[in-house]
Amino acid sequence: MANKIDTKFTLQVKALLNKLYGRSVLKDSLLEQAIEFYEKQPFYQHKLDNLTQQINDLNTQNGDASAKRQLDKLEREYRDIKQEFKFESNDRYKYLYNICKEILSLTEGATFAETIRKSAQMLGTIQLLCPTAGKRVAEVNERSKPLYKSVLTLRLLDQLCIDQVMVANDGHVKSVLGALSGDAFKTMQEHDKDIHETFIENVKIPVIMASLLQDIGHFHPEAQRIVKGADGSLDPHRTLPVEERKALLQINYRETVKFLIDGIGAPIYVGNSKADRDKFNVAEHKKLIFIKHLLKSAIAPKLGVGNLIKVPQIYTSIILSTKDSYNYKLLPKVYQALNQNAERGACSPLVVDTLRKITGDFPQGFGVTFIPKDSDGKNGDHYEYAIVNQLYPKDPKHPLCRAATRGLTFISHGQDIEIVGEISLYNTDTAKKFAALSKDRLNEILEKLASNYQERKQLDLLPRCWHAGEFFGLPNHQKLWNKTG
Known part of the structure; x- marks a missing residue:
């Protein structure tokens, strides 16, 4: 399925994801702002500490007019740096605040x-x-x-x-x-x-x-040295040894709070x-x-x-x-x-x-496979696809879904359905009963529901779930939350 233009909502979500943790040449996402803060903050602090030391030294002297002018100059420089720092943090605050408002408007x-x-x-x-x-x-x-x-x-x-x-x-x-x-x-x-x-x-x-x-403190240079190694060659997503994990948690908390207080405020x-x-x-x-x-x-x-x-x-x-x-x-x-x-x-x-x-037990957007009932209310001889699309299920084990196929054909306007245990292939007992179908029949079903032969080879003959990302790539399939009927 070729990817087409997304719906307005999907575009808004993608834009929001970029504003938060995106990486671009502009370096203006929340993550990139935090990384820039962590890189610049020691430099700012060093300058302020030096100025403080010089101001204290001059204050302890009974200086002449020249010393007084020097003191005024240093104090003005100190205030200017603090002011610049405050304006930068205020910009970051406004950026974060607007993201929060956008999240609220979309949810x-x-x-x-x-x-x-x-x-x-x-x-x-x-x-x-x-x-x-x-x-x-x-x-x-x-x-x-x-x-x-x-x-x-x-x-x-x-x-x-x-x-x-x-x-x-x-x-x-x-x-x-x-x-x-x-x-x-x-x-x-x-x-x-x-x-x-x-x-x-x-x-x-x-x-x-x-x-x-x-978790923004994970991106402080000290934390990144643990995560990626001193030379940056380690897999950042590997499982860390206990001591490194503890150190990372401490750095994350300390630097997250520092970014909150000094970087945003x-x-x-x-x-x-x-x-x-x-x-x-x-x-x-x-x-x-x-x-x-x-x-x-x-x-x-x-x-x-x-x-x-x-x-x-x-x-x-x-x-x-x-x-x-x-x-x-x-x-x-x-x-x-x-x-x-x-x-x-x-x-x-x-x-x-x-x-x-x-x-519920099934996350939103999860691909569920189920056995539809025939006109007599009995389980059919094939399975269909659905996608979890609602919160607050009556039973956490029975996801509320939107049907994505009917009669082994992908559809854009499916009905909402509760997938109870007796028709859910995620249910082990149901899957065991359904496994009695012949291998030829299971292959026949899979051939209709899989988009290409390579994919079919990788899929289970009796899928407990399905990967709905490709289906979602079409804008008509991104309307899983509109009203039906």
Whole structure:
């Protein structure tokens, strides 16, 4: 299937991915801005330290007019450098803030139901744009992780506030929501726009920022020396020895916080009112403290608010893995790993269960194979393809999907379907029963559903899932989230 022009939404997602972790000659993505900050910051600091030393030396002397002029010059130079640094950080803040607003506009609607639909579309689109085999899996997955994780974190934040647990009881969040009930939170956007706007500015945007910045410290030169080796020759996606992993985690946290505080910081107030400026600065300082608190508490969250970004981080590291062990077929086993983390005390079981309630076992955009029912309600003698396209399944083991084939033919306008265990080829018992079909019949099915002979040779005769990325390459197949019927 030749790749055509993408839908508007797919183009927006691709643009957003580039703004976050893209690499270009302009060096203007969030990642490239962080790398530039890490490279320039020691130089800035060295200059400031030298100026501070010279100013202190002159201050201890009872100098003449010439010394006074020299002191004024040095102090002016010091202020200019600090001012330049502040303007640069303010530009980076505005860039990050606008990305957060864009994420919200693409993933949230006028109602809770519309927000869930748009978030499913974002998560599914990211998954379907990522290769599931080949040499570029790690590279593309690494670039896609921050956006994917931030969307999951938003939906987790909402659900924890609806359930009125953990994050809803955090001091900063509570100061915004007050005594708002879970039910009232769910309809807040429709019935209390002021609180909703305040919640977006003071909680949601800081939460997105924390999620997007969580691993940016990995790109500090000191961290990259561990990841790639001193001469840059090592595979950056290899499994690290325990000591190197610990060192990397420490550097990542330290440098992520440094980039947050010094590289982004609080925005500059624009206006002439001292009272408004003071109020603005207090509010922005609180947000900065909240982001730092999320980042710090995510290191060892136990049962605390750090789980809000830690659990999506673990989930995303499996779904969009950068390791050699990445295996697309095993993605629906993601909660086995998350539950093991929870059992070890690495994260909260309650938050893991909450995320599972939202996502189900099958990630958005995952290719599901199922056996359709015939007119008598019996299982047919062939399988069809579907793609997971909705969040909040009634049963986490039964994904909500959009049919991608009918009668062994690819279609653009399939129906939504719940893939229950008895028709899902991911279900071992179902697959065993279906395996009774002759090899010739299975080959015949595969011939119709696979696009070329080379691909057929690599596919299982009885596929537990299918790789839907090529199907998604056609713009008519990118409308998996529009209304049917």
